[in-house]
Every structure is written in C-alpha cells, then in structure tokens.
Amino acid sequence: MSGLLRALLMASLMFAGTIQAQAIDPLPFQSHAQEVRFQNLTKQLRCLVCQNENLADSNAELARDLRLEVFKLMQQGQTDAQIKQYLVARYSNFVLYDPPLEPGTWLLWFGPALILLAGAGVVLVAVRKRRRGGAAIEVPTDNGDDW
Amino acid sequence: MSRLLPFFGFVLLVALFGFGIWWNTQHDPNEVPSPLINLPAPAFVLPTLDDPAHTISKASLLGKPYVLNVFASWCIACGEEHPTLMADGNELGIPLIGYNYKDAPEDAKTWLNTHGNPYAMVITDRAGRTAIDFGVYGAPESFLVDAKGIIRYKHIGPFTPQIIARELKPAIAELLKEAP
Numbered sequence: 001m002s003g004l005l006r007a008l009l010m011a012s013l014m015f016a017g018t019i020q021a022q023a024i025d026p027l028p029f030q031s032h033a034q035e036v037r038f039q040n041l042t043k044q045l046r047c048l049v050c051q052n053e054n055l056a057d058s059n060a061e062l063a064r065d066l067r068l069e070v071f072k073l074m075q076q077g078q079t080d081a082q083i084k085q086y087l088v089a090r091y092s093n094f095v096l097y098d099p100p101l102e103p104g105t106w107l108l109w110f111g112p113a114l115i116l117l118a119g120a121g122v123v124l125v126a127v128r129k130r131r132r133g134g135a136a137i138e139v140p141t142d143n144g145d146d147w
Numbered sequence: 148m149s150r151l152l153p154f155f156g157f158v159l160l161v162a163l164f165g166f167g168i169w170w171n172t173q174h175d176p177n178e179v180p181s182p183l184i185n186l187p188a189p190a191f192v193l194p195t196l197d198d199p200a201h202t203i204s205k206a207s208l209l210g211k212p213y214v215l216n217v218f219a220s221w222c223i224a225c226g227e228e229h230p231t232l233m234a235d236g237n238e239l240g241i242p243l244i245g246y247n248y249k250d251a252p253e254d255a256k257t258w259l260n261t262h263g264n265p266y267a268m269v270i271t272d273r274a275g276r277t278a279i280d281f282g283v284y285g286a287p288e289s290f291l292v293d294a295k296g297i298i299r300y301k302h303i304g305p306f307t308p309q310i311i312a313r314e315l316k317p318a319i320a321e322l323l324k325e326a327p
Contacts (some may be wrong), residue, residue, distance in 0.1 A: 048179055048285075051177055061275075062275075062285075065276075066279065090183070090279060090282040091179060091182070091284065094180075
C-alpha cells in the first residue's frame with residue numbers, strides 16, 4: 001500500500017469517529033475549545049420536537065436551527081448561561097435537561113426523596129409493630145391450603 | 148383489618164394509574180408551555196406572501212388585536228386544522244393572520260388555493276428565524292396578540308371547533324372588553 005493511500009485511510013478512520021459524534025452540520029468554530037464548549041452546551045439542551053433527544057444529537061430541523069442559533073450567540077461572545085437564558089426565555093425551562101431549583105420544580109427535585117421517606121416510614125412502622133407484637137403475630141396455621 | 152391493608156394499597160395504586168391515564172388524555176405530555184404568555188410579542192419584520200417586497204412588522208400591527216396562526220403546506224396537522232379555520236376564522240371578530248413557517252412561497256400559495264384561504268393576511272418566515280423568538284417548535288401553533296402587542300394566549304397543535312369555542316373566543320372577548 002502506498003504511503004498516500006495509507007494516509008488517506010488513516011484520515012478517513014479518524015474522521016469516522018468525529019462524524020458520528022457530531023452527525024450534522026460542520027460549523028466554522030474559532031477553536032477546538034469552542035467546539036468542545038458547543039458540544040457540551042448542546043448536550044445539556046433538549047430538542048423540543050423529539051423530546052428524548054438533546055440538541056447535539058437531534059436531526060430535527062428545529063434542532064439544527066437552534067444549534068445554529070447557539071453557534072451564532074457563541075460567536076457574539078455570550079456565555080453558556082446567557083445562551084441558556086436566551087433559549088429559556090423562548091421555550092421555557094423545558095429546554096434544560098437539568099431544571100433549575102425553584103418552587104415550580106420542588107416536586108420534581110424532592111418528590112423521589114419524599115416517596116423514599118414515606119416508604120421508610122411504612123417499613124419502620126411495620127417492623128415496630130412486628131417487634132412489639134412479638135408472639136401476637138398470627139402464625140398461619142397449616143389448614144391444607146397451598147396458597 | 149391489617150389483612151385488608153395490601154388490598155387498599157392495591158386500590159390506591161389502581162387509582163393512581165387511572166388518574167395518570169386520565170390526565171394524559173386531557174393533556175399533551177409533549178406540550179411545552181410558552182413562557183411568553185402576558186409578555187410582549189417579539190419584534191418582527193416579515194414579508195407578506197402576496198408581495199415579498201411588502202413587509203409587515205409588529206409595530207405596524209399595533210393598535211388592534213389579532214390571531215397569529217403558524218402554518219405550513221408540509222404540516223399535516225395544519226391540514227387537519229384548516230377546515231376549522233375556514234369555518235370559524237371569519238367569526239373571531241379580529242383578524243386571523245397566517246404565519247407561513249419554513250415553507251416555499253409557491254407551495255404555500257398552491258396550498259391556500261387548493262384548500263381555501265382563511266387568513267386576512269399571510270406573512271412568511273422561510274428561514275424560521277423569527278419563529279424561534281416566538282418559541283415556535285412545531286406547526287400549527289397560534290398566538291393571540293392584543294392591541295398593545297402582548298401575547299395573551301397560545302394554543303399548540305390544531306384548533307378544533309371546541310377549543311375555539313372554549314378557549315380562543317372567551318380570550319378574545321376579554322380583550323375586546325378591555326379595549327373598546
């Protein structure tokens with residue numbers, strides 16, 4: 001295999017990875033750091049059309065438009081927080097995969113802990129009852145029923 | 148009594164699941180509530196479908212409430228909604244303005260010629276850039292904008308005669324009551 005062919009093969013192999021990572025549009029980033037920042041940010045944002053996908057992975061047309069918007073805002077020197085705010089102002093907290101802690105999301109954040117506590121409470125009561133009751137627990141007498 | 152406890156637990160779970168199913172028939176779980184309700188509509192300048200050289204801006208529409216209906220010829224749900232707009236669009240008491248979203252003007256014109264045109268005027272946003280400011284994420288979507296340019300109501304998805312009667316018309320009536 002000639003050197004040129006080998007180099008070409010190497011190059012295509014190297015690209016195979018990146019093509020998969022950013023399936024869609026090659027954007028003219030100023031630096032690699034900015035590209036990494038872009039990838040990180042769009043991974044934290046939710047695609048509104050296909051809501052189980054993030055902006056980075058989605059092929060939806062709106063997702064592409066919003067990626068372009070994020071890219072433009074980045075070129076204007078906006079911070080990640082500013083860009084998120086820009087999107088939240090238009091699409092509500094729904095676009096954030098990590099919703100902020102505020103009265104409207106308390107149930108979301110603390111609900112699982114509450115349910116866990118409630119479960120622990122039930123277990124505690126049951127265990128106590130059983131311990132206190134000691135022998136008082138009805139021992140099922142074998143009356144021939146298999147169930 | 149304590150033997151019945153698991154049964155009550157089961158009934159509770161059934162009730163919870165039943166409520167979940169009922170809730171999802173009443174609400175679209177994919178609906179993203181707009182944060183723009185009761186906030187000024189974004190400023191826009193968009194060409195009309197009839198004459199691309201002629202533009203309509205938010206400022207030029209101030210002073211009178213209107214309903215902005217986002218539609219596209221490629222949008223299947225818009226086709227479902229269309230007969231409703233044809234029937235009720237004229238009876239709203241305020242203009243129904245079409246917002247042609249990411250559509251080729253020729254396609255939009257053909258579509259309106261074929262199915263009828265319920266709009267007082269149609270503005271076009273081919274790139275979909277202004278639609279982002281409106282928080283549009285699909286079509287059809289509809290905005291009720293008051294005389295001061297404030298978004299008062301938004302409906303996501305196709306209008307049905309029921310939704311127009313139950314939500315849109317009362318919202319319009321309230322606007323007209325405020326500003327004579």
